[in-house]
Amino acid sequence: MQHPHAPSQESLTFRANLARFISPLRRVRPRVPFFQLAAHRIPTLWSLYRGLLKEAPTEEIRQRVRFEFRKNRHLTGTDATKRGLERGYKYLDSFQKANAGDEHHQASLQSYSRLLSKRNEKAYWFSLADKERAWRIKLANRPIMTGGLLRPSYVNRPLPRLKPQPEHITGMILKRRMARERRIETLVDIQEYIQDLMFEARLETGAAELAGKAGAVKSVYASHLEEWSTLSDILASLFSILIDAFIIFKVEPFKIQQKMIQETFDRDQRRCHEPYSQEMLDAIKAARREKIANKTRELQRERRGEILRRTILRQRKGPPPHVLALLTPEQRKMDKVVRNVSEVGYVAKIKRKLGFKLRNPRAWEAELGSRKDKKRLDNMVKEFLDKSERRAMEAEELLDTQRSSTDR
Numbered sequence: 001m002q003h004p005h006a007p008s009q010e011s012l013t014f015r016a017n018l019a020r021f022i023s024p025l026r027r028v029r030p031r032v033p034f035f036q037l038a039a040h041r042i043p044t045l046w047s048l049y050r051g052l053l054k055e056a057p058t059e060e061i062r063q064r065v066r067f068e069f070r071k072n073r074h075l076t077g078t079d080a081t082k083r084g085l086e087r088g089y090k091y092l093d094s095f096q097k098a099n100a101g102d103e104h105h106q107a108s109l110q111s112y113s114r115l116l117s118k119r120n121e122k123a124y125w126f127s128l129a130d131k132e133r134a135w136r137i138k139l140a141n142r143p144i145m146t147g148g149l150l151r152p153s154y155v156n157r158p159l160p161r162l163k164p165q166p167e168h169i170t171g172m173i174l175k176r177r178m179a180r181e182r183r184i185e186t187l188v189d190i191q192e193y194i195q196d197l198m199f200e201a202r203l204e205t206g207a208a209e210l211a212g213k214a215g216a217v218k219s220v221y222a223s224h225l226e227e228w229s230t231l232s233d234i235l236a237s238l239f240s241i242l243i244d245a246f247i248i249f250k251v252e253p254f255k256i257q258q259k260m261i262q263e264t265f266d267r268d269q270r271r272c273h274e275p276y277s278q279e280m281l282d283a284i285k286a287a288r289r290e291k292i293a294n295k296t297r298e299l300q301r302e303r304r305g306e307i308l309r310r311t312i313l314r315q316r317k318g319p320p321p322h323v324l325a326l327l328t329p330e331q332r333k334m335d336k337v338v339r340n341v342s343e344v345g346y347v348a349k350i351k352r353k354l355g356f357k358l359r360n361p362r363a364w365e366a367e368l369g370s371r372k373d374k375k376r377l378d379n380m381v382k383e384f385l386d387k388s389e390r391r392a393m394e395a396e397e398l399l400d401t402q403r404s405s406t407d408r
Contacts, residue, residue, distance in 0.1 A: 035076060048088050055095035057109050060116040065091075147288035149276075154180060154268040158276045160284050180268065187261050190254045302341050315339050 007015075034040050049069055056062040068088075075081045098105035141164060148161030155176035159169070204219050276284075302308055318324055319335060327335065337350045343358050351358060 033076065034078065035081070044085065048085070048092060051092050052088065052095065055092060055099055057095065057098055057106070058113040060113045060120065061095075061109065063120070064116055145284065145287035147284060147291050149284065152272050152274050154272050157271055157274055158280070160280060160287070180264075183261050183264055187258065190258055190261075194254050311341065 030037060049065075052065045053062055056065060072080075072084050075084065094105050094109070098109050143162040143164060143166050146161045146163050150156065150159040150161050152158040155173045156169075162169070208219065298308055298310060302311055315336070317339065318332075319327070324332070334350050334354065337347055338354060338356060340347045342348065343351065343360065344363050348358065348363065352361070
């Protein structure tokens with residue numbers, strides 16, 4: 001008997017026909033991203049990209065097409081990809097119309113090509129400037145040998161002291177230092193595990209002796225104690241708590257792992273006592289000689305009056321705090337003066353007063369002139385003073401005249 005609320009046969013037929021027509025229209029999500037489907041890659045690469053390169057009227061536009069495709073090759077969003085494809089097909093249509101003789105599109109593309117040419121030229125010169133700037137920065141910060149020694153240690157072989165120290169050397173030292181600390185911690189843990197095993201074995205042995213023959217005590221640790229230290233094909237499961245996670249890991253037998261860690265310590269010890277090679281010592285000595293020669297040249301330039309970095313640093317420098325606290329304001333002023341490289345004039349006077357040793361103690365006399373010209377120089381000074389006094393009197397008389405005329 002048919003249920004009273006059951007659909008009729010006509011309704012079931014209509015539903016079946018409707019499902020048959022609608023099912024092909026249902027969206028089917030692919031199991032792979034769209035950019036990996038051949039239905040997307042083949043038309044984009046073989047039709048759009050190759051068509052744009054083939055139909056591009058000038059080399060500048062062709063280069064721009066390559067740049068745009070390289071820039072957008074990593075797009076994974078459907079909306080952004082769709083907009084890019086629509087723009088590409090729009091350009092392809094414009095290229096084809098220009099090649100077919102459309103004057104409007106030809107003029108537009110020629111104008112765009114000239115714009116790209118100017119832009120490429122500008123970008124070229126900017127890239128040259130950026131490369132030159134990067135090269136100058138690299139040259140200014142290149143590692144140079146200071147003449148010092150980086151003594152051998154557990155984490156590095158004998159090396160020359162470089163300034164600035166290369167990052168790969170710093171990273172090597174840091175990595176080896178951290179690895180050595182981890183090995184030490186592992187060795188301490190292994191020693192504790194071995195000690196715990198020995199305690200358990202002693203406990204089982206003692207319990208068996210106390211129980212005697214009446215109580216059969218099953219041995220777990222005492223009977224297998226040798227296997228932990230002699231057999232190399234047995235793996236043990238250990239549990240360790242790291243921060244908030246439980247990590248189960250397998251280790252080799254304790255004795256073998258101890259031996260491996262000890263071999264790393266032996267290599268560290270050999271590294272620590274490795275001597276410098278003769279070639280490295282010669283290079284370090286040459287660097288020391290060059291450093292002395294460079295500092296000598298700097299000092300000579302400084303004495304000629306050039307203001308160098310060392311000049312500024314020395315002038316800004318002061319005495320130690322415990323000495324500065326005991327100096328009077330006059331002594332602080334004198335300390336600042338004597339830090340100048342000059343050896344004549346007021347600086348030479350202060351240096352002589354404080355007992356400095358000067359290269360040429362009589363250089364300051366050149367400021368007074370030679371004794372042969374003393375009479376001539378004195379006459380020049382007297383003439384200058386008389387002229388100055390006469391001008392001052394004339395100015396004062398002129399001022400008095402103006403005042404008297406104003407009062408009238």
